[in-house]
Amino acid sequence: MLKKEIKDILLSSKEAGWVLEPEAKRILFLSGIDIPRFTWATNLEEALQFARSTGYPLVAKVVSPKALHKSDIGGVVVGIGSDDQIKKTFHRFSKLEGFVGMLIEQMVSGLELIVGAKMDYQFGPVILLGIGGTAVEIYKDSSLRMAPLKERDVESMVKALKAHQLLEGFRGSAPINLRELTRMLMAFSRLIMQLEDMIESIDLNPVLCSPEKCIVADARIIIKMEEESVTP
């Protein structure tokens, strides 16, 4: 059963057509998927308070229903290291179109992957795993399976990537935690099966995978349009 809170977030995001990042992360959190510790600060004091309780470095991102691609408008700042930087960033963000606050979160590191889902016309819900980050569409290195996933699908999805060695440990770097990746993908798969009628696609990008954890650093959930998409 889909949790009521998740359903409410999706319903309230219909107008924008997509879910604001803090709310998308809330959905992931409620689904058992790891996210960085974060707050949605609507004023400067909240942001500073979060910094005090968490410590630096931090990442700040603009929250605005007009900013689907935040990086493109300078709406993402990583490696924030001081109160002063928080102030400047908050001030700058507050002038961006549609500003409804600033998401501020712990900085996470790891190999950048993308985990996604799409409601495919011919095949229903499908799940994607690939090399992520901002250059995702340059590498175009991804593998797809129909949801729901089985645990053994994850291994074959990793193997199917051209860059699978990066995940398995390459030239001295430790392999990512495949058990955590599997756990995350299975939780994501369960979520997708419940959202089938409500969403069009989801990007979790980047998902930062380390030998310890897999943490979703950004999430974009595109709501399904009311009109059925045209049949091919």
Next chain:
Amino acid sequence: MKFKSLFEPKTMAVIGVSLNNDRHPANVIYNKTNLRYPVKVFPVNPKGGVLQGERVFRQLSEIPQKIDLAAIAVRAEYVPDILTECIQNGVGGATVISGGFAEIGRKDLQDRMVSIAQEANFPFIGPNCLGIYSPSHVDTFFLPSERMVRPDPGNVALISQSGGILVDQMIKFAEEGVGLSLAVSIGNKALIKELQLLDYLAKDPKTGVIAFYMEGFGKSEGRDFVLAASKCPKPVIVLKAGKSPGGSRAVSSHTASLSGDYAVFSQIFSRYEGVVEAKDEHELLPFCEALSCYQTAIKGRIGIITGSGGHGALAVDACSAQGLSVPTLPEQKQKGIRETLSPSVQPIASFGNPIDLTGSAVDDDFVATAEYLSKTPEVDCLLLLLLPYLPGITSDLGARLSLVYRREGKPLLAYVPHVDKYRMLIEGFELNRVPVSHSIEGAVLMAEAMRRCQSC
């Protein structure tokens, strides 16, 4: 829904024959089935009359026998009523040749046919199709017999959304000696789709391999199809057209952009053992041919036996392009092969793999090498590059090598140039169910088919 009356009818009505146009599709179908097939055929036209000395029935109810199959080739707007008439008269099923439905925007007409048929559990193929070619049973293709190239009866079933592609593939099957169990052009696939035919063919004892040419699935039908195909005990081969990214619809997410229609199709199909995607037309035929003879999964370690160094080198290139390996044999095995050869060939042949027996080799050298490699665990499939113009090679070699397979059970694939002069050599393989390709690449693709079909 029962399909037997569609594919193995004893009686058939051809609805829409013309009394004055011999080239009308219905007339072509009537003629060819009447003259060449063991099915009893009744021509139907509301005007009645006489066609080639036979009575033309005004309606189905006048026909004194129960009809298994109706071939319908009348104007689109009459088809729904004719389906109703078929159902009322206990006809077993139909193939609707006529066009003029969803493909020209008359989805309403097509939907009416579907609801009429569904209500009565009445199977029909089409519309807008060639229909059914069922060797030694029936042929509803409106192509005059003398224009068609008919493959031998065999164990490959071919299902195609396009009639033209189907007929083309039949020509290629015939040229390459691949036999057909059934060919169906499903056209608009209004009622009977790939999935239903897959279910039927999975149980059809004549069919060993099921191949599809498809352009696209309806909503969620891809999912149902691939799940059914993965459970099918027979290899399922699929050639999909429409690989370029569809349309220019803006995509708002990376996932949507990375998972265009074809990417999803191809990756999902590759995931399922027993379902093999033929990437293009050139793969479809060798895949069908190989899997119609062998349903043995191989790792893809190829032992190449050749009469020419150049052929061996090209075959190695083709293998490596597919990701098949051509492992070098250990010294001791190389020596073992050398000792089985004729004294004149021993000093000039090379044994590393490819094993080049040279232009001086005779039949016995090929047979001995094939025997030896069949017992060599370093390779799991043999590729024989046979050049029938070499003086030491006779027409018997095909049949002799086939027996090596029968004895040893290691899949053996052959390349022989396909010209009439070498027919007996080729048939020596084919009639003994060893696949022969007319090109080196084709023979390598046959090995690739076995490697991809891991549940075979």
